[in-house]
Amino acid sequence: MSASVPxxxxxxxxxxxxxxxxxxxxSLPGDxxxxxxxxxxxxxxxxxxPREEAWRYTxxxxxxxxxxxxxxxxxxxxxxxxxxxxxIAAPHLVFVDGRFRADxxxxxxxxxxxxxxxxxxxxxxFDPMVALNTMLAEDGxxxxxxxxxxxxxxxxxxxxxxxxxxxxxxxxRHSVNLADGAKLxxxxxxxxxxxxxxxxxxxxxxxxxxxxxxxRLQTESEQAFVLSTVYADVASDGxxxxxxxxxxxxxxxxxxxxxxxxxxxxxHLNAAQLLAGSQHADFTTIVSHDxxxxxxxxxxxxxxxxxxxxxxxGKIEVARxxxxxxxxxMNQALLLSPDAEMDSKPQLEIYADDVKCSHGATVGxxxxxxxxxxxxxxxxxAEARAMLVRAFLDEALEAITHEAGRAAMETAIAHWWDRxx
Amino acid sequence: MTAVAETLDAVQSATEGGxxxxxxxxIEMDMAPKGLNEDIIRLISSRKEEPQWLLDWRLKAYAAWxxxxxxxxxxxHHPPIDxxxxxxxxxxxKKAGPKSLDEVDPxxxxxxxxxxxxxxxxAILAGVELPEGEAPQVAIDAVFDSVSVATTxxxxxxxxxxxxxxxxxAVRDHPELVxxxxxxxxxxxxxxxxxxxxxxxxxxxxxFIPKGVRCPMExxxxxxxxxxxxxxxxxxxxxxxxxxxxxxxxxxxAPQRDENQLHAAVVxxxxxxxASIKYSTVQNWYPGDAEGRGGxxxxxxxxxxCKGANSKISWTQVETGSAITWKYPSCILxxxxxxxxxxxxxxxxxxxxADTGTKMIxxxxxxxxxxxxxxxxxxxxxxxxxxxxxxxxxxxxxxxxTQCDSLLIGDQCGAHTVPYIESRNPTAKxxxxxxxxxxxxxxxxxxxxxxxxxxxxxxxxxNGFCRDVLKELPMEFAVEAQKLLAxxxxxxxx
Numbered sequence: 060m061s062a063s064v065p066x067x068x069x070x071x072x073x074x075x076x077x078x079x080x081x082x083x084x085x086s087l088p089g090d091x092x093x094x095x096x097x098x099x100x101x102x103x104x105x106x107x108x109p110r111e112e113a114w115r116y117t118x119x120x121x122x123x124x125x126x127x128x129x130x131x132x133x134x135x136x137x138x139x140x141x142x143x144x145x146x147i148a149a150p151h152l153v154f155v156d157g158r159f160r161a162d163x164x165x166x167x168x169x170x171x172x173x174x175x176x177x178x179x180x181x182x183x184x185f186d187p188m189v190a191l192n193t194m195l196a197e198d199g200x201x202x203x204x205x206x207x208x209x210x211x212x213x214x215x216x217x218x219x220x221x222x223x224x225x226x227x228x229x230x231x232r233h234s235v236n237l238a239d240g241a242k243l244x245x246x247x248x249x250x251x252x253x254x255x256x257x258x259x260x261x262x263x264x265x266x267x268x269x270x271x272x273x274x275r276l277q278t279e280s281e282q283a284f285v286l287s288t289v290y291a292d293v294a295s296d297g298x299x300x301x302x303x304x305x306x307x308x309x310x311x312x313x314x315x316x317x318x319x320x321x322x323x324x325x326x327h328l329n330a331a332q333l334l335a336g337s338q339h340a341d342f343t344t345i346v347s348h349d350x351x352x353x354x355x356x357x358x359x360x361x362x363x364x365x366x367x368x369x370x371x372x373g374k375i376e377v378a379r380x381x382x383x384x385x386x387x388x389m390n391q392a393l394l395l396s397p398d399a400e401m402d403s404k405p406q407l408e409i410y411a412d413d414v415k416c417s418h419g420a421t422v423g424x425x426x427x428x429x430x431x432x433x434x435x436x437x438x439x440x441a442e443a444r445a446m447l448v449r450a451f452l453d454e455a456l457e458a459i460t461h462e463a464g465r466a467a468m469e470t471a472i473a474h475w476w477d478r479x480x
Numbered sequence: 481m482t483a484v485a486e487t488l489d490a491v492q493s494a495t496e497g498g499x500x501x502x503x504x505x506x507i508e509m510d511m512a513p514k515g516l517n518e519d520i521i522r523l524i525s526s527r528k529e530e531p532q533w534l535l536d537w538r539l540k541a542y543a544a545w546x547x548x549x550x551x552x553x554x555x556x557h558h559p560p561i562d563x564x565x566x567x568x569x570x571x572x573x574k575k576a577g578p579k580s581l582d583e584v585d586p587x588x589x590x591x592x593x594x595x596x597x598x599x600x601x602x603a604i605l606a607g608v609e610l611p612e613g614e615a616p617q618v619a620i621d622a623v624f625d626s627v628s629v630a631t632t633x634x635x636x637x638x639x640x641x642x643x644x645x646x647x648x649x650a651v652r653d654h655p656e657l658v659x660x661x662x663x664x665x666x667x668x669x670x671x672x673x674x675x676x677x678x679x680x681x682x683x684x685x686x687x688f689i690p691k692g693v694r695c696p697m698e699x700x701x702x703x704x705x706x707x708x709x710x711x712x713x714x715x716x717x718x719x720x721x722x723x724x725x726x727x728x729x730x731x732x733x734a735p736q737r738d739e740n741q742l743h744a745a746v747v748x749x750x751x752x753x754x755a756s757i758k759y760s761t762v763q764n765w766y767p768g769d770a771e772g773r774g775g776x777x778x779x780x781x782x783x784x785x786c787k788g789a790n791s792k793i794s795w796t797q798v799e800t801g802s803a804i805t806w807k808y809p810s811c812i813l814x815x816x817x818x819x820x821x822x823x824x825x826x827x828x829x830x831x832x833x834a835d836t837g838t839k840m841i842x843x844x845x846x847x848x849x850x851x852x853x854x855x856x857x858x859x860x861x862x863x864x865x866x867x868x869x870x871x872x873x874x875x876x877x878x879x880x881x882t883q884c885d886s887l888l889i890g891d892q893c894g895a896h897t898v899p900y901i902e903s904r905n906p907t908a909k910x911x912x913x914x915x916x917x918x919x920x921x922x923x924x925x926x927x928x929x930x931x932x933x934x935x936x937x938x939x940x941x942x943n944g945f946c947r948d949v950l951k952e953l954p955m956e957f958a959v960e961a962q963k964l965l966a967x968x969x970x971x972x973x974x
Contacts, residue, residue: 112553394905397873401902402900403901404901405901406899407916409888409896410893410894411891415915415916417916420899420901422871422909422910423910
């Protein structure tokens with residue numbers, strides 16, 4: 060293995076982040092010891108290299124080619140980017156280059172702003188990107204929905220301006236807490252221009268009988284590095300229903316840890332990845348069934364063109380106590396070009412006997428027979444292909460019940476497809 | 481719920497019933513001192529009167545091994561292995577060839593009896609000559625500890641042009657073949673255990689099927705671990721030339737003992753144009769007692785290469801034994817139109833740990849692979865399927881189908897599935913399915929309501945669960961395998 064060269068480069072990048080931490084730590088808000096512990100992890104473990112099992116298909120080497128500079132925050136104009144946000148009639152929380160912008164946002168009694176909200180449940184000791192975020196997080200929001208309240212919809216947008224060619228890194232840290240019986244739809248949108256590194260961490264806590272719909276639209280710059288992590292804990296009778304669409308990023312990874320910690324909890328982790336050019340996108344999930352009678356469902360679809368590379372890693376863990384678990388996972392990929400590559404690793408780790416767990420995975424190109432059928436009925440080639448790709452994606456999209464959210468996803472898919480034509 | 485409780489009871493009683501084939505045979509051994517160093521390797525090489533190139537190859541492997549680390553990625557746990565606390569060479573003392581069974585060491589005969597080897601074959605194994613014209617159907621190359629005690633049916637095979645002999649003999653008689661192919665599929669430094677094997681392997685089988693020859697009989701090897709504290713390092717090499725075919729059976733039972741034993745075998749298969757190799761294994765090494773003490777550590781590297789067009793390699797395995805099984809029989813599908821198959825049943829009970837699966841590497845065009853894996857976990861065991869299907873860029877129209885099913889019996893065991901699916905060619909079609917479940921109460925109830933006992937019902941359901949794999953085994957082996965499944969889950973399975 061030629062691991063030694065990239066490892067040193069990764070080390071240099073980790074060192075640069077540590078240097079930045081040393082420079083700003085006096086002014087960072089929140090628990091100092093938490094930051095120091097995270098820094099110690101970054102110092103000892105660095106950034107994940109090619110030998111790390113969890114990162115075997117996603118290498119951070121391209122990140123080491125970029126020198127990240129100190130962000131400039133004064134007078135950043137984000138009007139053009141704001142115009143690219145899909146129209147969703149709901150309160151907006153807008154971040155520009157990693158900083159909360161009250162002037163562009165809607166105030167809400169459920170939202171506390173002004174500082175990163177670390178929440179609980181994330182594992183900086185375990186997860187290198189969370190360690191990096193914990194060390195350097197400068198901003199974030201805390202969303203709390205009280206007992207039995209329907210919080211409606213909140214849009215959390217991250218806009219990256221590209222800072223006129225200045226590559227920057229930002230590590231926002233958000234928390235979402237739903238009290239017993241509460242409800243919320245959170246629509247996270249990321250978009251931007253130029254080269255930057257967006258490393259958000261969101262911790263989610265869904266209490267008894269509460270329900271969070273978490274829609275994520277990742278249409279970031281195709282030169283960006285986007286490594287996001289979600290830790291969600293779902294208590295008894297709670298539901299965490301998430302869907303992510305990723306079309307952006309040069310190197311993107313969305314990692315979701317969902318823990319079903321009370322009986323009858325439900326998690327849906329659905330996703331669609333549309334990749335072109337030399338993009339690399341990774342959707343990694345770890346569902347931990349820790350309590351009996353819980354259900355998890357996953358439908359993950361990846362469409363690849365150009366020289367893009369898609370990754371899916373999905374692990375279902377069933378603890379000894381989690382009897383009557385019902386776990387299902389389906390991941391499918393369409394390779395539309397000879398140079399695309401798909402790697403998947405669905406994984407079951409089961410310690411209880413009375414369970415029903417299954418996963419399925421397929422990789423292939425568009426079905427020639429289906430294409431022929433459409434062509435023979437007079438549908439032009441390009442249209443037929445578009446139709447089949449849409450049908451392929453629909454299985455993942457149809458689980459989205461939020462209409463405006465779903466419309467935003469569909470628009471993004473249509474834009475992506477138009478760009479390929 | 482009662483069905484579950486009864487199954488648990490049944491499994492528990494099974495786990496306490498000892499190991500059927502646990503016995504140890506006292507025979508004088510010619511043994512090298514404990515430990516591993518260059519001198520031991522030189523000793524092995526000189527005892528086997530090997531040529532210099534092979535000694536050099538061993539030493540190179542040893543040097544590579546010294547620089548390697550034991551792999552830790554498998555879902556297995558065991559106390560550290562002290563590689564210096566093992567004997568790396570043991571050979572039965574040579575005696576003049578016996579004229580009849582009366583002259584054969586009675587201990588050896590007793591062992592054959594317990595193994596259920598027919599009398600005639602026992603005589604052959606012990607080196608007694610068969611009367612003319614009596615040709616049994618199965619050829620056996622018995623590996624008694626490290627040296628092949630006897631090889632049978634040589635004449636019949638020789639007539640067909642087939643070479644089937646201990647690998648040490650092949651090194652002497654067919655050095656050019658061995659030199660060309662040994663390490664060609666699994667290089668000496670491939671992995672930690674393969675490197676160890678390459679340095680210290682003592683014996684194993686060699687098979688060569690020449691052009692256009694279908695091997696006239698099924699070839700079979702009984703492996704036995706016998707002397708205390710001897711690791712077994714078998715090395716098997718099977719080469720089938722254009723249009724040839726062979727079915728090779730490997731079966732293992734091992735005597736009961738207290739100390740853990742290391743077994744690190746290497747099996748290499750080479751299939752040329754239109755050649756086909758069927759490799760079947762029934763593995764029943766001593767699994768350890770109900771507390772998980774003792775038992776064999778089985779770290780095996782098996783790999784075949786479909787070098788020629790339209791060649792085929794098929795692995796079938798029934799794994800019921802060993803405290804630890806670490807084994808991934810793989811196929812490199814290089815020839816266009818070549819086919820790889822992997823059919824596996826792995827049963828773990830008590831504290832057994834199995835981490836097993838396969839790798840299918842699609843390189844050639846129109847290559848196809850099928851993986852069917854059935855894992856059954858009971859007691860406090862852990863059973864992992866770990867597999868990889870990789871389609872490289874040139875593998876136009878490659879096709880893979882994978883089915884991994886796990887069955888859990890009892891709430892103290894674990895079943896895991898770790899597949900890696902990699903595709904770099906859009907025309908390739910890959911499908912993977914995995915399920916995990918327990919024996920359904922409905923199925924049990926159905927069988928019970930038709931008058932089957934609980935044990936018979938579970939037995940029938942488990943056998944049905946494994947059917948897709950068992951039907952791939954050669955006839956004689958299928959019977960043995962079903963018996964093994966029954967004994968492994970004894971108490972719950974009839």
